[in-house]
Amino acid sequence: MNLSYFIAARYFRSKAKKNFITVLSRISMIGVAVGTMALVVVLSVFNGLEDLIKGLYASFDADLKVMPALGKSFPVDEDFLSSIKRLDGVAILTEVIEDNALVRYGDHQVVATVKGVSDNFLDQNRFENGQLVGEMSLGEPDKPQAILGRGLSYFLLMDLDDEFELMQVFYPREPRAGSIDPSSMYNRELIRPSGIFSVEKQYDDEYLIVPLDFAASLLDYGNRRSALEIMVLDGFSIQAVKREVRELLGPDFTVKDSDEQHASLLMTIRLEKLFVFLTLTFILAVASFNIFFSLSMLAIEKKKDIAVLISMGGTRRFIRSIFLKEGAIIAFSGALVGLILGFLICWVQDRFGLVSLGITSSVVDAYPVKMQWTDFFYTSLSVIVITMLASYRPARIAAKVNTTQHL
Template sequence: MNLSFFIAARYFRSKKKRNFITVLSRISMIGVAVGTMALVIVLSVFNGLEDLIKSLYASFDAELKVEPSLGKSFEVTEEWLESIRQTPGVEVLTEVIEDNALFRFGENQLVATLKGVSDNFLEQGRFEKGIFAGEMSLGTGAQPFALVGRGVSYYLLIDLENEFDLLQAYYPKAPRSGSIDPSSMYNREVLRPVGIFSIEKQFDDEYIIVPLEFAQRLMNYGDKRTALEIKVRPDYDIRKVKRDLRAKLGEAFTVKDTDEQHASLLMTIRLEKLFVFITLTFILAVASFNIFFSLSMLAIEKKKDTAVLLSMGATESLIKAIYIKQGAIIAFSGALVGLLVGFVVCWLQDTFGLVSLGVTSSIVDSYPVKMMLSDFMFTSLSVIIITFMASYRPALIASRVKTVEHL
């Protein structure tokens, strides 16, 4: 066994129950364990929340979305759309017309986002992660249906069982010169709401999904589209398909995956996770100050032992190694316990949902957690750095003991 480690382990396993240094070492170990456990649990919760948000947005957003680089719409032809469909990896291509419109149901009015989609929109696995009530259908050209967000249905007081009132949509148009007829200033179409979806508040409060032909008539878009949404085949890499589409479409269009469509939100979550990690690491460092004090007191108490070792031929580097390894034993014992307890707590939460969100109509009942190996590695690295910083100064002091004065 390594001599420095052997001596450090003997100091750590001291049997003097009333030795204050031993008690302080145990307190240091508990502090490191609690700090490490908190780091693992909090980072896993942030991972779970990020994963949950991604899955919810993926239920509404396309895997790949094509938009114009300039302006909000672009002209399409069937030949051009077919060339995109022939791109390797493209399984479903959905045409989209999206803009704000005024909606009215009964006596209630609301400005919401109208999203006109082609018939294959529902083939992309939409609303799989959310809550859906009613009929999941967009109807036909003769009888169009609307799928309404829960927030929109609340504001408009939409009742799916009401067969007498229809949802009215209004969209402004350029008035003819000299006309004083108010009806010439807008287009009006009606359709029946048949389904209500709930995915995420941003979508629930804004969106009404309608057939593409309905949006074309209401907005006079003709062959113009605001976006194309693409579902990628399961056996293809989304990143490769995205690169191929960007090369084919050129700089006139942007191609975004689900993360890029909500880059600012995901960046906010990751920044919050980073700042929480830094904050908890500082707390862990404060807890590790006990290691510094316990090793400093140990160096003072063991001056005679150190002098004996030096007189027997021990080098300063050996003395330093003893105290640094003593600090490492304290910190790593606590870190190991903290990592293990944090892992068990996260596993119990993921398996049994011990801590509830406290929201009755939520998509998930309990706090989501997701353990990642990188979090365990960075936490362990933090403990190593903090331990070295806390142990180095006491080890340096101990190595400078004068043999003649303490023998």
């Protein structure tokens, strides 16, 4: 066994009468353990929240979304659509018309995002991670039906069981010169609500899903579309299909995957995770001051032992290594305990969901967690760096002991 490590371990495991230095060393170890455990747990919760949000959005969004680089719509024809469908990996191509319109139901009205979709939209399990009420159907061409978000249904006081009340949807159009008829200033269509979905608050409060032909008639889009949504075949890389679509369509179109469609939200979560990591690391650094003080006091208490070691041939470097390793033992013992406790807490939460979100209508009942090896690695790396910084000064002080004064 390495001699410096042996001496450091003897100091740490000393069974002599407990004194303030020993108590401070144990407190240091507990502080490092608690800080490490908190880092692992909090980072795992952020990972779980990110995955949850991705899953919720993925249940509503397509794998890829094609939009015009300029403007809000573009013309399509059968040849254009067929060229995309023929690409390897393209499973389903959904045409989309999306714009804001005024929705009225009874005496209530609200501005909503009307999303017209082709018939294959509901064949893609778009709402599998959400909650559904009523019938998930867009009706027939002569009897169109709409599916709306739960928040939107609250604003309109929607009653799906009322077969006689229809939604009125209004969209402004360019007024005709010389016309004094107010009805010439907007399009108006009637549609029956068939179902209510709940996926994510942004969608729940804004979206009204309607048939593509209904949206084209209401919004005067004709053969123009605001977006195309692509579902990728299982076994194909989304990024590979994305590159193929970009090469086919050229610079006039943008192609975004699910993460890019919500880049700002995901970036916010990752920035929050980074700042939480830095904050808890700072707290861990504060806790490591106990290591600094305990090693400094240990160096003072062991001056006679140090003088004996030096007189027996021990070098200053050897003395420094004893105290550096003493600090490493304190910190690594605490870090190991913290990593194990953090892992166990996350595993129990993931398996049994002990800590509830406290929201009865939430898609998930308990806080989601997801452990990643990178979190364990960076947490361990932080402990190593902090330990070396906290131990270096006391180790230098110990190495400067005057031998003649303490023998």
